Amino acid sequence: MWNDARTLNLIANTLYLAAAMVLGACALVWLAQRPVFALQAIWIEAEDGTLQHVTPASVHATISGRLMGNFFTADLEQVRQVFETVPWVRQASVRRQWPHSLVVTIQEHQTLGIWNENRLLNTYGESFTANLGEAEDDRELPVFGGPDGSEKLVAQRYAELLRWFAPVKLEPRRVVLTPRYAWQVQLSNGAVIDLGREPTTAPGGETASLEARVQRFVQAIPVIEARIGRVEHADLRYPNGFAVTTAKPAGGADSLTRKPASTMQPNRKRP
Helix, strand or coil, X not given: CCCCHHHHHHHHHHHHHHHHHHHHHHHHHHXXXXXXXXXXXXXXXXXXXXXXXXXXXXXHHHHCCCCCCCCCCCCHHHHHXXXXXXXXXXXXXXXXXXXXXXXXXEEEXXXXXXXXXXXXXXXXXXXXCCCHHHHCXXXXXXXXXXXXXXXXXXXXXXXXXXXXXXXXXXXXXXXXXXXXXXXXXXXXXXCEEEEECCCEEXXXXXXXXXXXXXXXXXXXXXXXXXXXXXXXXXXXXXXXXXXXXXXXXXXXXXXXXXXXXEEECCCCCCC
């Protein structure tokens, strides 16, 4: 082999190439560590163009001392995770901007209401922790409650209830899912509605979905309030009807007379 010039040249060229690659790698590492590539700016932008709750002060307080590396060595996944711990940040994405900056795009939580008294619920049905006072705007936030892990279910039910009660211009102001997975709702007029569980199976084998029970009640509300007074409480857990408690002024606008609970059934035309 040592007398073969072609083999010796091949070995020599391979060694030269390996040495050049090692030197090149060392040069790149040296260059990447130069101060010119140290992170000098982190630009924050909103996914939808505006940020309502995320502020430079809250970002600085959260990320200070937690970001490592420079333009080349910063772990973008680690940076993303750090930014997603900033209050009001739902999601973050990070990209490099030559030669010494990072750009972080932030999606804020959009508040749907208050969850279990001390947390907030966003429009994706996710609970998160933030200053409740910062969530207040020009509207009163609805209140939600339920077992852990039921946030998406409660948010979905809230959207359905908004649609179901729209014909009588009422909105759910409080929606609670009990540990037994029964639903209770307080409407914008103060009425408390017990919806029960879904589905409900009657002794005869019939089922009444929540939507069917609410629609039956909504159709009867104008008649009830015209004849016996404003509904204060309604129990819709009956298979073929519902029970209501009403209040009616007697002798003055501020005087309410409570009527006994009565079971209402849909009007049926007589033959």
